[in-house]
Every structure is written in structure tokens, then in C-alpha cells.
Amino acid sequence: MSNPTFHALRPIVAKDQVRLSVGRGFRLAMSGMSYRMFRSSVTIAILSLATAFMVHMLSYGLLQHATERGALSELMHQRRLGQEITRLSDADSDATIFDALATGLPERIGEYSRWSGLGAARTTQTCVFARRLREAARALDDFPVAARAVALGDATAQEFLLSFDAGELSRLEAQLNHLGLRAPLGNFPELKRLVIEGLPQLRTFAKAVQIGQKSAIDELNRSFQGESIVEALRQSSPGLAERIRGVGFELTSKDLGDLSRLASRTTDINSVNRLLQNGDISTELGRLFSIDPSQVNFESVSEYVSNSSRATAVGKWLAQAGAPPEITPQRILELATTHRHEVKLTRALGNLSEDRAVGWFGLSERNQWLVVLSFLVCVVGVANAMLMSVTERFTEIATMKCLGAMDGFVMLLFVFEAMIQGLVGGIIGLFLGVILATIRAAIEYGSLLAGATGVVLPVASAMLVSLVVGVALAAIAAVGPAWLAARLSPMEAMRVE
Amino acid sequence: MTSKDSADRPIIIRTLGLEKHYGIGDATTYALRGVDSSIARGEFIAVMGPSGSGKSTYFNMIGGLDSATRGRILIDEVDVAQLSAVELAFLRCQKIGYIFQSYNLIRYMTALENVTVPMAFAGVSPEEARRRGMALLALVGLEVRWAHRPIEMSGGQQQRVAIARSLCNNPKILLADEPTANLDLDTGQEILEILRRINQERKMTIVCSTHDHRLLKICDRILWIRDGRIERVASREDIHITVGSIGGEA
Ligand SMILES: Nc1ncnc2c1ncn2[C@@H]1O[C@H](COP(=O)(O)OP(=O)(O)OP(=O)(O)O)[C@@H](O)[C@H]1O
Ligand SMILES: [Mg+2]
Numbered sequence: 001m002s003n004p005t006f007h008a009l010r011p012i013v014a015k016d017q018v019r020l021s022v023g024r025g026f027r028l029a030m031s032g033m034s035y036r037m038f039r040s041s042v043t044i045a046i047l048s049l050a051t052a053f054m055v056h057m058l059s060y061g062l063l064q065h066a067t068e069r070g071a072l073s074e075l076m077h078q079r080r081l082g083q084e085i086t087r088l089s090d091a092d093s094d095a096t097i098f099d100a101l102a103t104g105l106p107e108r109i110g111e112y113s114r115w116s117g118l119g120a121a122r123t124t125q126t127c128v129f130a131r132r133l134r135e136a137a138r139a140l141d142d143f144p145v146a147a148r149a150v151a152l153g154d155a156t157a158q159e160f161l162l163s164f165d166a167g168e169l170s171r172l173e174a175q176l177n178h179l180g181l182r183a184p185l186g187n188f189p190e191l192k193r194l195v196i197e198g199l200p201q202l203r204t205f206a207k208a209v210q211i212g213q214k215s216a217i218d219e220l221n222r223s224f225q226g227e228s229i230v231e232a233l234r235q236s237s238p239g240l241a242e243r244i245r246g247v248g249f250e251l252t253s254k255d256l257g258d259l260s261r262l263a264s265r266t267t268d269i270n271s272v273n274r275l276l277q278n279g280d281i282s283t284e285l286g287r288l289f290s291i292d293p294s295q296v297n298f299e300s301v302s303e304y305v306s307n308s309s310r311a312t313a314v315g316k317w318l319a320q321a322g323a324p325p326e327i328t329p330q331r332i333l334e335l336a337t338t339h340r341h342e343v344k345l346t347r348a349l350g351n352l353s354e355d356r357a358v359g360w361f362g363l364s365e366r367n368q369w370l371v372v373l374s375f376l377v378c379v380v381g382v383a384n385a386m387l388m389s390v391t392e393r394f395t396e397i398a399t400m401k402c403l404g405a406m407d408g409f410v411m412l413l414f415v416f417e418a419m420i421q422g423l424v425g426g427i428i429g430l431f432l433g434v435i436l437a438t439i440r441a442a443i444e445y446g447s448l449l450a451g452a453t454g455v456v457l458p459v460a461s462a463m464l465v466s467l468v469v470g471v472a473l474a475a476i477a478a479v480g481p482a483w484l485a486a487r488l489s490p491m492e493a494m495r496v497e
Numbered sequence: 498m499t500s501k502d503s504a505d506r507p508i509i510i511r512t513l514g515l516e517k518h519y520g521i522g523d524a525t526t527y528a529l530r531g532v533d534s535s536i537a538r539g540e541f542i543a544v545m546g547p548s549g550s551g552k553s554t555y556f557n558m559i560g561g562l563d564s565a566t567r568g569r570i571l572i573d574e575v576d577v578a579q580l581s582a583v584e585l586a587f588l589r590c591q592k593i594g595y596i597f598q599s600y601n602l603i604r605y606m607t608a609l610e611n612v613t614v615p616m617a618f619a620g621v622s623p624e625e626a627r628r629r630g631m632a633l634l635a636l637v638g639l640e641v642r643w644a645h646r647p648i649e650m651s652g653g654q655q656q657r658v659a660i661a662r663s664l665c666n667n668p669k670i671l672l673a674d675e676p677t678a679n680l681d682l683d684t685g686q687e688i689l690e691i692l693r694r695i696n697q698e699r700k701m702t703i704v705c706s707t708h709d710h711r712l713l714k715i716c717d718r719i720l721w722i723r724d725g726r727i728e729r730v731a732s733r734e735d736i737h738i739t740v741g742s743i744g745g746e747a
Contacts, residue, residue, distance in 0.1 A: 024617055031605055031606065031610075032605055034605070035604065035605030036605070395599075395601060396603055396604070398601075399601040399602075399603060400603075400614070401586075401589070402560075402562060402589055402595050402601075403589065403590060403595075403614055403615040403618055403662070404586045404587070404589050404590020404591070404615055404618035404619065404666075405586070405618055406582060406583065406586050407582065489562065489563055489564075490562045490563075490589075491557045491562045491563040492563075494562075494597075494601070
């Protein structure tokens, strides 16, 4: 063949060669997946399990947290109610006053300012002293154990500081110098000023408050005409709120309602307890509960009374012992249920403080590792599934490339496939995980779960995070095999057949 | 090596000293050992030769599916080796149609979807692609089977779908590597008939390798390949004279 002369090389005009749209790739991936249903569903199952695991860990941690918070605030509220009842019959102690001033509880400060009769400016100043003293006490508390024992003896730092005088202060200074420790609040002159100026002022203030509160309580008691405060609260007689507020207590209507309920509960529990002192009754109930009569008390009654028929049985015996009319079986059931709830609250707090959550989404360190590991396993699983899916389809890939598919498109196809599988598996896993976590939390905490407020948003964000992570990991796992597939020359791929 | 037919027509495929080696060192296979060929626009070329002679390798080279070890391949006077990835994709998509021995349809797609894939790569709108796809299926006599998947069709039907697919972007060149090898005689005859029609009606350049002697009756020229070299080139008129010797050879 004679060597022909060529025209100058003309480039191919390739601007018409489209890079396929994302939508097109998506549809192709979808139809490919629905054809390989079995393999896809295995991948989806792997992904959904991994996501379910992650979501479960995250949302269980969140539920646990919220339940803990709910239980804690309920307990705090109850404790405060108990305190309020005491405060309506006895003046606050020095420590209570000091605490309220240092913490800056607004309604207490209002009450104190009124009762002490020392005016707002003096009250504010005393609050500042209280706050500084508490800071000093905290600093003392933070000393190394040995140093603290030498400096404070057995007393708490706060007790120690409140009973201070100038002589003791010099002794503390010498000891701290000897131990080479810095003084609380930075320097001794400052602490000295606080003790010499502030402490007497604090004491005077507390005295004035106690005197004012005492006379307020006396005035209140006179208006009850011999009834106790608990009795008055229980009956919540009309005008009671006005009278209580009239003598200077700052209590909201809700607080008063709660107090009234608490008062009637306390009264009723007391009357039940009184009835249980009756030997015949405790023998009968002991037989009913199958326990020793000496162990029959309100505690064991509330343990036993879990439904209305049991309440009726117990009610019958109590009525025989001469129970007041308000102790109906219905009421007994109420008292028992509330008591069991309180026991559960206390117990939940005990449990929760043990494995205190530390990291993201309230996961403990161990669980963080578990989540990470589960996802590594998942990546390997998906990568393996994708690799199989690629090798199975060499001919298809080669054909696509013969028909004009670019490498990028082939890659896109596989990454899409993985992402769709990640999405489907992720969504299934999300619901699986949340349902699992809720069931687990419900088993562990029962009715307390109802107190877990404000979890919807964090759980939803945990779900979203898990979904995004799941889809992203599926895509990452697919990139390697997809790259392998896209790089093959069409002919090589065709040969593998 | 030049024929009367191709002298006055532009050359669409040209190879110059084309060599393809597989493997390295002692294990090297010399699949092509310097092939010079030129194919004119509108020609129907039959490539013949014993098994392992290098026919498929030749096809892959001129189809831009694999790169040459040495030598040049010019499609429309453009060196394939110089093409970028996009240009190569364009070449495969719009200038060349491929028909394979094993059909190579995409398993999860219907006949119509298979036919429309290259049109999607060429940027044809889906409606237009469906319309053209149906017309092409009608051309190969499969319009009623448009919704069937490959597994629901016979080999001949699958190959006809593959032909329809290869035509969908109206390429200048149709490369068919043993399109009838997996088919019985009658079905093979049908396929060859379709190819002949395409060549005549659309003036499409067709390069077809086969062991089927009936192809000799419909092609313009025959390339004989043996041991990676062009052994002989003949036009159809010449073959009638030497028909006895052909029979002995193949
Ligand atoms: N990818 C490859 N790796 C190694 N050797 C190869 C490869 N492809 C082809 N060959 C070798 O190159 C030679 C030519 O092969 P080719 O497939 O082109 O033959 P053919 O003429 O198409 O044969 P058939 O008629 O059987 O299809 C053979 O010896 C084959 O073993
Ligand atoms: Mg071959």
C-alpha cells in the first residue's frame, strides 16, 4: 500500500457529547437495582442494621438523659414543696437563708427583704456577701483532701466559714501558709474583710429575717383558729392563698395547689399508718401480703396495692379498723401509685448517675467505639457488596462504555446505587433503631419515660445525623469498586465474561 | 490493495502498520503484526480468517475500544490515539455502532430501553428517543416486542435489538464482530439480510467479521487476516472467479 498523504488532522467536535444528567443516572441506577433485587436487599439490610444500631445507641442515650432530667426536676420540685410546708410553720435556719441569698432565688430574697425590714439596698449587699462567702467555701472545698482536713476538721467548708471569727481566721492563715496553699478568693486581706465585715452583717440579717418570719407565721396561725397549717392546706379553705401571701410568703397558685395536694397526701398517709398500728389489722394484712405482720407499713401497702381489686381488699380491712371516710379504696390506690412512682424516681436517679454519659449524643466512651466499629463493619460489608455487583456487571459496564458512557457516569451510577441503598436502608434502620430504643427505655423506666420531655428534637437530629452518615458511608464504600469499574477499558471488561 | 470501488470515495477507516501485542516478555502474543488497511465510506467489508487470527483484535482497534501497541488508526482521517476521553466517548456513541457476537444487551432493560441508551448518551430527549427507538425496532421487525427483556427473547431477536441499538445515533460505521456466530443458519441469514439492507439504504459503512460464507455474496470486499496480517484483499467480483479456493481455505 502506497503511503497516502493526509489532510491536516481534524479534531472530532465532541461538544455534543452530553455528560448524562443526574436524574438519568438516578433512574438507571434504580432500574438496575430493582433487577438485582436480592443483592440490593442484602446491602440494604446491612445498612439498615448498622443505622438501626447507631440510631438506637444515640436515641437511647438521649432518652436516658431526658428521663434523668425529668426525674431529677420532679424530685427537686417535691423536695421544695416539702420545704415550703416546713417554712409555713417554722422560720428558716441560718443555712437556708444563706443558701437562698448566695444562690439568689428571687422570691426568697423578696420575702427576706420584707421580713427583715432592712430595705432593698441592705438585702442586695448581704446577697453579695453571701455569694462571696460561698465562693470562698467552694475554694476551701477544692483543697486537697489532707489539707482540707487539717484546715477545716470535720465541718463542711460552709459551716466552717459561717462560724468564723477573726481569731480562727489567723489560725487558718498560718495553716495554709504552712501547707503552701493559696488563700481562698486570692488573698487573705480580702477573706478577712469578708469575714470581719460581711459575716456579722449576714448574721444580723438572718436574725432579722427569722424574727420577721416568725411573726408572719404567728399571724397566719392565728387566722387558722387552732388548726394546723397542714390541715388548713389540706382543706384549702377560701381566702387561704390571700392570707398566706398577706403575711409575706411568695407562693404561686400552682405551688399552693401542689402544697394542698401534698398536705392531704401526708395527712392520709399518716392516718393509714395510724391504722396499721392496730395489731389485728397488721396481722390480717401481713397474711394478705404474705409477709411478717411487723413489716406491714405504708411501704408494703403501696407495694401490694397495684390494682383496684387489691385496693378494695386492703380498703375493707382499713375500714374495719375505723378508717376516716376519705380513705376509700380509690384513694388508697392513688396513694400507692404515687408512692411507687416516687420510689422509681429515686431509683432511676441512683442508676443514672452511675453510667453518666460523656460524649456526643450522651454516648459513653464504650458506646462511641461500638458505633464507630459497627460502621466500619458496615463499610466493609457495603464495599464487598459493591465489589460483587461490579464484577458481576463487567459486560454491562463495557457495553455502556461502548455506547458512549463516560468514566464519570459509570462511577456515578455505582455511587448512586450505593446511596439509594444507603437511603432506603437508613430510613428502615432509623425507625427500627428509634422503636428499639423506645421499647428498651420503656422497659427500663416504665412510666418515668413520660417525664422525658424535650427529646423529640434531639432524637430527630440524631436520626438525621445517622441517615446522613449512613448514606455518606455507603457512598464512600462504593467509590473504590466504582472507580475500578469505570477505569476498565471496554474490551478488557468484555473479555472477563 | 486498492479497489475500483474505493478509489473515488473518501476513506473512512485507515490503519497504518497497526500492531497489537498482548502480555510482555516471553508470554507476548502478537495479535496484530502490522496491518495496513483502508475502508471507503459506504463499503460493506467482510473480515475473514481462521480462529485466533486477530479479527476481534482488529475490530477493537478500529472501534476505539482498545489502544494500539504500534501504528496508527484513523477514523475520518482523525488519529484515534489523539482523542480525549470525551472525544472517544463521542466517537463510540455517535460515529460507530457496535454489534457483538454475544449481543451484549443490558439485562434489566426492555428492548426499547436498550435501544434508547445510546441516544440518552447523545443527549436526545426521552420522547424523541422512544419515537426513534420504536422506528428502529420496526426496521428490524421487533416493534411488538419492545417491552420484552433480553431473557424473554431468542438469540436472533436479541441480535436484532442490538442492531437497532447500534443504528440509533445514525453512525457512519457499523462494526459487527461475528454477529451470526451464535445463531442458526436461517436466523443468521436474516441478520445478514438486515445488514445488507442497512448498507444499501443508509449507505452506512459496515465491517463485519464472520465464518459464514454467505456473507461473501453480499459484501463489497473481503479482508483475509491470518496470523495478525492482512493476507489478501479481494473485491466480490474477484471472488466469483476464485470461489473454489475460498472454500478450501475457510
Ligand atoms: N486480552 C488478550 N490477552 C492476551 N491475548 C489475547 C487477548 N486478546 C486476544 N489475544 C490473542 O490474540 C490473538 C487474536 O485473538 P482474536 O480474538 O483477535 O482472534 P479472532 O480472530 O477474533 O478469533 P475468533 O475467530 O476465534 O474470534 C489470539 O491468539 C488471542 O489468544
Ligand atoms: Mg473473535
